[in-house]
Amino acid sequence: MATKVMTKYDVDRIRADFPLLELQVRGKPLVYLDNAATTQKPRQVIDALSRYYSAGNANIHRGVHYLSEQATAAYEAVRAQAAAFVGAADPAEIVFVRGTTEAINLVAQSYGRSTLAPGDEIVLTTLEHHSNIVPWQMLCEQTGAVLRVAPIDDTGTVILEAYEQLLGPRTRIVAFAHVSNALGTVNPVREMVRLAKEHGAIVLVDGAQAAAHTRIDVRALGCDFYTVSGHKVFGPTGTGFLYGKRALLEAMPPYQGGGDMIASVSFEKTTYNHLPHKFEAGTPHISGVIGLGAAMTYMQEVGMELVAGHEEDLRQYATEQVGALAGVRLIGTARHKAAVVGFVVDGVHAHDVGTILDQEGVAVRAGHHCAQPVMERFGVPATVRASFALYNTRREVDVLVQALRRVQEIFR
């Protein structure tokens, strides 16, 4: 794609940017509908990685030589870009991490461990991915804090009244997904943050499933922490970032110790570096961050409003088409949803569905989606999940539906 902002959505032009989408799988054109697991990468990102290693590789923040200076500038430019990407005021509020899992662990172990006391409460929702459950459980074991879980209704929507009732004087941390990975439910983040703030809790929003689909504005959302996964926004694996309000990050102890996170070291006393370097011990994933920068530039050029419109069309079409199949039950029918269509086929386990779809070149996720409490809530061991991204088409939905008919033929 030319580096011009698009005015009208041209999905063919976008597809041409993603070399992997040209693959044939098992003799069929690939239909990649596993975007909630990871997205494919545009040539712009692949080229940025290659360019960095061919002509820009050096360690950052320490060399006096030309290459180090260039690499440092490129790395820090992505921090500024990431701040703008989520609407943060200050690039120092962006901490680069390996992904959302690490971002949540960082907040739990640094903020949580230094502030929580026995009997304090952490509020989550049933919708959470295991990565937004287990770090808090570990924190509870360490501090004596207690987990409270807000339930969801039959559509996969958080029951706000129940959520509100869980909040109280002992609520210290509230953590929930912006968008559910298993169901696609979009949570009313602003409202949930507002309610948590009435009780003085700090709020972490897990943005792993949101950032590829909608524009993020942390200041409008009002949250204290927001997490972004690089590989789910068309960037390299092993990248991501944590947004945190400056005052909170300043007060938090370091997460890991090592080089780059210090101002000075002696055996008597070590002084920590200022933000955000305090949280970035060791040589970071420099090439990955630069690739992530290329991914964010790419998304900006495509235009997130256009992407959101395209994906909403795909979601509606896929929901209609898949939902119209007899013997298929949609799981996750919240009113506000991202382009994720979860379902079960009567009498056929999700893994059998997945294997047969794979033979038709259709890549979906089949399983519990690292969200076992969600599966339990719906009384199913596993679901099939088709998740869409900016390069998917209605024609691919048709291939999915055709392949599902094939599943039903085999299991008739």
Add this chain to the structure above:
Amino acid sequence: MSADLRDLYQEMVLDHGRHPRNLRSMDNATAQSVGFNPLCGDKLTLFLRYENDRLVDASFQGSGCAISTASASLLTETVQGKTRREVEELIATFLEMLTGSGAADAEKLGKLMVLEGVREFPVRVKCATLSWRTLEAAMRGGAKEVTTE
């Protein structure tokens, strides 16, 4: 349907997947074990009843995909009446069919050969072996729960 897919979902596999045999708990079991596949969350409990050295009854409970259910169902059918040693041999032969490099021993395996097609689907091999690993554990009387990982 592709040839591989037809080999995987043979009529007998679909039948045992849909109508599993010996799907029941057992009050007078002399051994039991739980098998768990953390990748997909499938879980099954296998019940065995020995009289002296002979396995006189086998049953299971749990739910899973067609492959794991059919495999467990076929397992409970084929081990009935066998001695401990014969069951051990059958387990080894079955696992060899799915995870080994040689040709499957059709004579020893009998109708279990319908699961041979799973070989061509490496990510599904664990579905077919779950109940057999669980049987292994129940026979040893050791681990309370086995996993495919």
